Amino acid sequence: MKHLLKLEDWTSEEIIEALNLADQLKYEQKHGIEHKILAGKTLGMIFEKASTRTRVSFEVGMTQLGGYPLFLSSNDLQIGRGEPVQDTARVLSRFIDGIMIRTFEQKEVEDLAEYGSIPIINGLTDYCHPCQVLADLMTIREVKGKLEGLKMCFIGDGNNMMNSLIVGALRTGMSISVACPEGYEPPKHIIEFAESFGDKFEMVRKPLEAAKNADVVLTDVWASMGQEEEQKIRAAAFEGYQVNDELMAVTNEGAMVLHCLPAHRGEEITAEVFEAHADEIFEEAENRLHAQKAVLVKCFTS
DSSP: OOOBSOGGGSOHHHHHHHHHHHHHHHHHHHTTOOOOTTTTOEEEEEESSOOSHHHHHHHHHHHHTTOEEEEEEGGGSGGGGTOOHHHHHHHHTTTOSEEEEEOSOHHHHHHHHHHOSSOEEEEEOSSOOHHHHHHHHHHHHHHHSOOTTOEEEEESOSSHHHHHHHHHHHHTTOEEEEEOOTTOOOOHHHHHHHHTTGGGEEEESOHHHHHTTOSEEEEOOSSOTTOGGGHHHHHHHTTTOOBOHHHHTTSOTTOEEEEOSOOOBTTTBOHHHHHHTHHHHHHHHHHHHHHHHHHHHHHHHO
């Protein structure tokens, strides 16, 4: 049994294996080759945070793999009425074969794994977003033909995306430079992890400095889900932290732009840059499906 609780838990080899499997499953899907690898398996999908891409991609992906996806909102579960996570984990472990959860606290994901006896997959927490970053890495490798030796740049908040991108980039041989305002840095242990890779990691304040000679630029909304009340404060803090033509001018020729979506054009990215890189961004969105199918296969069959 295998979990995907956070990307730090997976080795470089395991990440590459998942990307290779995702490529294979995408090829088979595009060529009408069925792969009912998880026939007879049931995935419980717990959503305490709403989603478009996560729900649709996991539901469709599990169906394509021959399994059955079961949508569970917090309104449908006793966990939303105060039942301890450890009890929910032990009950669901007797009914279904695995859980994907999209929630707020990382501890809830970790507790499900500790008390349950089935694979747990993190569909997003406030701390990390491993499935999205696997799709990002898959997309970069598709376009660039490799990961090792490339420079990634992230502009914006030290949020779940930055946390997982730092780990994913460094574990696959990329270097990464991040630019965030003071007070919005990633957690101390993520910085310490990154600094263990020496000069492959850089954290700066100026977006143009981070973007210099980048092969791929990523950004995210300034206020993530649950932070809407901070919108005005964050808009002031992140002024200038925008992916625009000026920033792209200092990147390497042919640099990619990715965004996990939804995007707020005119805030973290201009409409012009978004549309110029829309093919990459929406391929990245599609690759959520293929990357997550690879995660499901790895977790259910390990």
